[in-house]
Amino acid sequence: MSQDLLVEVRDDLMWLTINRPERRNAVSPDVLSGIARAIDQANAERGTRAIVLTGTGEAAFCAGADLQSGKAFVFDYSEPRSGFANLFRKARQSNVPMIARVNGACMAGGMGLLSMCDMAVSSSSARFGLPEVKVGLFPAQVLTVLQHLIGRRKLTELCITGEPIDAQEALDIGLVNYVADDVDQALDALVARLLDKSPAAIRRGLYLMKNIDEMSFEESMAFTESQIALFALTEDAKEGQLAFREKRKPVWTGR
Template sequence: MSVNFDISKKVPVNDMGLENLLYEPKGNVGVISLNRPEKRNALSRGLLMELTGFINELALDKKVNVIIIKGLGKTFSAGHDLKEIYESDPQEVLKLFQTCYQTMQAIREISKPVIAQVHGVATAAGCQLVAACDLAVAAEDALFGTPGVKIGIFCTTPAVFLSRNVGRKKAMEMLLTGDLISASEALLHGLVNKVVPLENLDSETFSMAEKIAGLSASAIAVGKRAFYQQLNMDDFQALNYASEVISLNSTTRDAREGIGAFIEKREPKWKD
């Protein structure tokens, strides 16, 4: 899907020909809001297509260094739209999951960090979305789960990113029982980075994003790609790859500026 977005101001994305998102640029941070509160921000195929297109568009926006994904209303996201699945034939259901694949791929491949801001519940594909983001901040009352097994659908696709965030035993417990876990458990097991009071969720998430956005965008782009690449390698293959990456990274303008600033005891001036 190719869509031209006007991302210069806060605007309902339906004014851009879309229906399921809101967007607000805040300095070098772009905030995307899932905007289906009446459906608990269910990840319909339409929403996923819009989210993928918008993330790909933000990849080209040099003003945005970090992206936040949040949900409007009482919840982050309750997962896929079950009515959409129930009323579709197998080929249409496959298209839905392929579209979700493309969204997760866009989050992984964009050079900019993506932070999930979670309140309410994040279940099934909603939990998958949290796990696929690079970082996650949760409200104290947030709940996480993969409850598909309770309605006869094992959460196979959410299991992919869930199992890459938390330990195998905990992942299987969540998948086999369908039980929800608290924000504090999610923090303990590595699904989120930080748990804060609900009233501080916006400010704490933005503070994390703003801190990262103030660093070298080129270094972060290199680092994000290398981090995920090396996860699939054995230890010394990964170390060899990382050595090549850091050697090249050390020759960039931002690296030279950062080292020079450190030696000269001044703040670095990163390339725009």
């Protein structure tokens, strides 16, 4: 395994830490492929309840592409798909919740990593931005995962001015769930409210949410009315309803 990405399982959580502080945790091919492999691993192991994505240190969550390398935008044009796009596809298919722990600057491709996650908590000192226009580029792939999170006017402003926003504004526009001086305290509080819920409901629920995102109203209705019956067939659904009637805490099997 490359040291560019640290993978650690802590109880029910899989922690993915971009470990390139000398490059402000800019992405590398090893970072992209490592996150993709870890998502596959987490989805294959029922014991993993959530994936936490963060960066080493306090300066940066992820600064995006490594412009210092001079190879950040060098592609193999014989391949129809790129590494970053493939990672976004992989995250889209994940039924394990992904949480971004934004510990510092979140810029350019880092905004893509943030946006591909299902939820996010941020340090109050973090800053967010899409500065690609400053170097003659545009956050093209990032838009696919970012465009449904925030309003069009603010998105356009971020893209065409390249100017950053602070953590409070990121919270105000819906880019993150929580902002705190102690980012780990906010993360722990969010995770605690996830871990006591049905693993099966969360797994199937994320599958449902991601599939209806681009459906028309009638397509979504047809899909969800079939899915609700499948929710009810799970062991967790039966246990949850029984525990409700018996006025006790449910004991989840995740099935």
